[in-house]
Amino acid sequence: MQQQITKKQLRKKILEQRKSLTKSEWQTKSDRICKQLQSSSLFNQAETVLAYFSIHQEPDLSPLFTINKKWGFPRCVNQLLVWHSWQLGEQLQQGLYNIQEPLINAPLIQPQAVDLILVPTVACDAQKYRLGYGGGFYDRMLSDQQWQNKTTIGIVFDFAYLPQLPIDPWDIKLDYICTETGLY
Template sequence: MTKKELRRRLLKQRQAMTKEDWREKSDRVCTQLQSSSLFTQAKTILAYFSFRQEPDLHPLFTDTQHCWGFPRCVGKSLLWHSWKCGEALQTGAYGIFEPHANSPTLEPDDVDLILVPAVACDRRGYRLGYGGGFYDRLLSSGISKPTIGIIFDFAFLPQLPIDGWDQPLNGVCTETGITIFGRVR
């Protein structure tokens, strides 16, 4: 199965979840993250605002022990901005909420943990994204911070098709647990 076919099938399965099931599983993903030492020891965390029924991490964002950073899509790149719960957001080019352009910026090297949205991940740490390459470019930039893919359990697959530019994550978090692959950077 090609990446495109697999992406279509898994997005359809995710969209078919009931709102109640999505909320319950999202809450369990948040609980899994909160129990992780990578999360509890992090001061600055890059995250995402849920889109297309991705696991919703919003309950975590009220935690003032962490500085939160979120992406803005600018051209073919992600620019990271700090954001505090309650601050205004805008809708970006892809219909995803993002901080305003004038909010303070963050460099990925200045953070402690990166929570990466995905359509699917495999047991080797590779992720299937939406096909735009935004996170692939971030991950291939030589970043040396722990990266955890955030997905629902049905999208945690034995193996994904990969391309030469695909970069593995350090771990994957689902509603049933966190899997870390080898040594965290």
């Protein structure tokens, strides 16, 4: 009988694989993901988009931030994500986990204003479950009633788009997954 790989083991494996990408491979794959998003009606019709600043060689979405949308980025506050608006050129600060964040006094974005959430992932599967870093920030947010009907797209490289992930009862499915070769 084959032993199931744990989330922790899988996370470590995928992060090592991501880390092994050359800067050029990473940028090329990231640019292709941005092109996939730009060619989707989900992205084009959205006015307020929540995104993330890339860490640990996550797909880099920064080329999209020049597009005329209302952009929101998270700050980690008491184990929750609080969303602030941010536009290219505005100041950022180093936040929890060394992630760039909008300044604390940047305008808040309320859930009812949000059209689309681009969700960072370590891995995703064909059932649209995601593997994150293990902090539960996005699962907590997406299980909250005010966020449940928001369209979500998990952002992941092809090699981390897997047939099936180990899942727990609290894991929240995403609506779509975007890789450098398609939107699923």
